[in-house]
Amino acid sequence: MHAEDNVGSPRAPRSEAALIAARAIEALAQHVAVCDASGRVVLANAAWRGFASTQPDGECFRPIVGEPCRGVRLQSPDGPVWMGEQEISDVIAGRAPEFSLRYPVSTTLGTRWFAMRVTPLGLPEGPGALVVHEDVTECADLEDELTHHALHDRLTALPNRALLLDRLNMAVKRAKRRGTANYALLYLDIDRFNVVNESLGHVSGDMLLMALAHRLLGVTKEMDTLSRFGSDEFALLLEDVESPGAVGEVAERVLERVRQPFSLKRRSVVVTMSIGIVLGSTDYENAGQVLRDAETVMHRVREGGGGRYEIFSEAMRVSAGKRLQLEMDLRKALDAGEIGVHYQPIVSLADGQLRGMEALARWRHPELGMVPPMEFIPVAEETGQIVSLGHFVLRRACTKLAELQRRYPGVEALTMNVNISGAQFARPEFADEVREVIEETGIRPGSLKLELTESVIMADARKAVDSIRALRDLGVHVVIDDFGTGYSSLSYLQRFPVSCLKVDRSFVLTMADTKGNREIVKTIIKMAHSLGLEVVAEGVEQAEQLEILAGLSCESGQGFLFSKPLDDQDLDILLHERLGSV
Template identity: 45%
Template sequence: MNYERLEADKKDILLIDDMAVNLRVLSAILAREGYNVRKALNWQMALTACQTVLPDLILLDIMMPEVDGYEVCQRLKASQLTADIPVIFISALDDVFDKVKAFSVGGVDYITKPFESEEVLVRVQNQLALRTAQLEILKLNAELEQRVQQRTSELEKALHKLQGEVTYRKHLQSKLLDIALHDSLTGLPNRILFIRRLEKALNSAKQEPNYHFAVLFLDCDRFKVINDSLGHLVGDELLRAIARRLQACLKPVDTLARLGGDEFAILLENLTDISIAIKLAESILQQLSLSFQLSRYEVFMNASIGISWGNKDYDRPEYLLRDADTAMYRAKAQGRARYYVFDPVMYQEAIQILELENDLRRAIERQEFLVYYQPIISLSTGRISGFEALVRWQHPIRGLVSPIEFIPVAEETGLINAINTWVLRSACQQLSIWQHYPVTPEPLTISVNLSARLFLQPDLLVQIDQIIEETKVNPAYLELEITESVIMENSNAVRIILQQLKQRKMKLVMDDFGTGYSSLSYLHSFPLNALKIDKSFVKRMQENQENMGLVPAMIGIADSMGMVVIAEGVETKEQLLQLRSLNCNFAQGYFFARPLEQQSVIKLLAASPQW
């Protein structure tokens, strides 16, 4: 096993929690502070993570299925490998009994949900400092006999530091025990009190077959925009106004809580049907659509609502809140200002996405990616003029994973940068090899897609220059494909980068033209060499005669600006003939060939096909 540190000066923190939302939030908080953060959904994943690289600190949730946090901590302390790793418990449980039990099984600290990012960072820093001090003390003790006089002063300093950290930790623990059950801004119940009432409702459902309840999870849309533009004082005033308006929609027996930020939760008890919860959600959405008359501003606000139907099958109250939260995110994904009722399939999808993210990180380390190549055909000669590099993931268990499945996750997590750079280097290396084969046509180009995220890297040009230098390819044969979103999101910075790429003789291609903003103004402002017509337009050429005008118009636009046109998704001979009649320059698609592995490309070039 490899138990070396990832980086000598970068602390490694392992998060163990079955709730993907908690993992995302904690990971974001800690990563921003420079920590290396890894995530595990259960005991098995945690054990594997520890065996791979020993973490400096573990943040552990108590309430998890199958093996709870107490048992996980006991197992960690029972193992010689992990016994000394400090464990901080993070839980919504706030009873003294739960905290005592957490410390009795080996925990060093206890953070009660909902947590504040500042508190989490302070506690993490304290425990890492404690761990460092403890290691210093061990070192001092090992050398004590030989260097007593020399190390006495250092030992006293380390002990003094340790005593200070312990005193500070006890002070924070004391403050945690005094946390109130109500939100100081709105006066509403906070997460702790809401969970307790939710637990009581769940117990009632287990004891009374006819008892039903529902949880509504509400997140304000556009609140951050208002908060950032008008200031936090206005944001706080708006939150109090939202709380009052929500309270007016409820009965006295209902529970409304502020969970933190702009998130609210509602517990509806003694329901006969979920339609009651749905009607309430519709009423809330209607009320929140009305303007808020604040002291200095008139503000408009919407919300997305997730609904979870409570029943006795739930083991923990937190799972109900988690499912309502998941449904809320689905409502946001569908356009916001609406509600969505939780379906159990949604939780499995969230888990699968998290597992996919973890697998992607390992895939980058293990270089599990492959590059396939799809030929690009010159319609004037009918012969191959180049190839587009397309990434594939050879998963060790699932086999080839479609880019449609893993690229969005890679984009969201930022892993796309490492993947994109690897594909660019691999494609250039392959082009350099192919150019030495006698069957390779001259010139042969290679096209590589560049992610929008890649343009946020300050050293993008340095990386590209390094790849060109390493592979010794002629940059004039390298075509870089970008989408409309790349230049629309940060146009000034991207324009400078594209101009510098153009100066290096590289070709710039606008991919999926017509599917995004469809604004012609940027075409005049950016140094593009070619437009790539999306396959959806090529497909509709034959399906509907009225849509035939789109492809000729795109070709005309490109021609008027001195650009060439590449048509994607050519699957039939009829499409090929139509594109030729429209004077389209290049085409690619299954009619010519599917994406090919390296050896198949050589065979295709040797065959010298002509269409």
């Protein structure tokens, strides 16, 4: 029976609108039928009627008019199965608002996906239902494509963070269920990837990532998951791990493959990786915990220079917990008045007179006592707190210097050295901030010396030249700190308007025992003097070191041989003994 034949009857002449509606239903590409209260088909359009003839096995998947609509007939190992028969009855009876089902159908065109939707329909004779089948193969393909994009990295085509974490969660759950864990997670970070981006451009950086992904796939098994996790980070989930040694072998193969040169823009580029490894354990509850530990050990490797792997241990978790607590405590330390400034004298090696002092941040924790700078300064740098901490030390040091200049009129030449972090120095307003501190405290600009490490200056050499000139225009001196550990080049020294070099303590401490280091110090001093720069030696702890430095015409020294860093009270005692008071 056609759709047109079912709309109206000879005893009830159809309206023009009904005729148009009937023709519209008949022309629809969707397979449309109307069922009466008993579930029998009373109307079917051309698409519904014509569908049966396309079936390879000749069986009808659409009941004809007069037959019951039992839903969808699917093949199973036990024979045909009807899906949706009860649900259609529930919709007609008002027990369900609607019903939908997606199912595959084998046709001469291949496997097609259809969606069946059943909705209530009031008929003159009573309740009924509208049943619509629609070919949604293209929509299903699009959904599959969208799902793939949602779970894969577009640059490398590798699984992304979301898919990796999903598979890692499944591995964690399997381990909990079975009572044994045979998975491992490798967290991989490209060492100094930013150098490639900055020197060769982001296109070359992307090419490196794609080439690296291809290499890494060569060390994985079919059941493993290699994921691009971030801009320069990858993660490798190993399944069915036989032993910790097997995981280490995989890590070694990764490092070896990565070390092989890459060809980018006709240049040979060599990179290394930092790898943090977590061996699966039934103690883990979710993927986030595994990832946390993998990141912890990866950062530990990277801080140690990179180019190697390390396996996570419980001791690392304890250390990470302490570091996190230290970070939270540090955020409150400035406001709580726990941060102070100590001052280490800088002495003339010619006559032993006090030339100046270096301001050093010190943290007296209410529970831990004095926290070593090597513990809290890196935390401040990583969390961004170094800017506020550095500004506090600068202001406190200048305030102290102004006080000393008022109390001891004979110390006009006394100088104050203050360390400046890379984050401070990179701020466009840094020179203005220094000028404001000078004006507020009233110190002589020439008595302030700001210390910058070689790495801070060379991070952006062109910008550094402008920033140093801005400081020199204020009358402030700029000192290169820890000289000898970085670029240490005469050509770059000539570019920057600095006034002093500080020889790194690592050379000074072993100078008396190691001839090589003595020659390095001698060369640095000679280089500095050729450029008219003053030299300060750090880490002077022995009289023999002092004698050697004096013989090399080094102007000043700093170290425990002269004095440890002093708090305000001890500094006042020292100055009173040397200079008297007014």
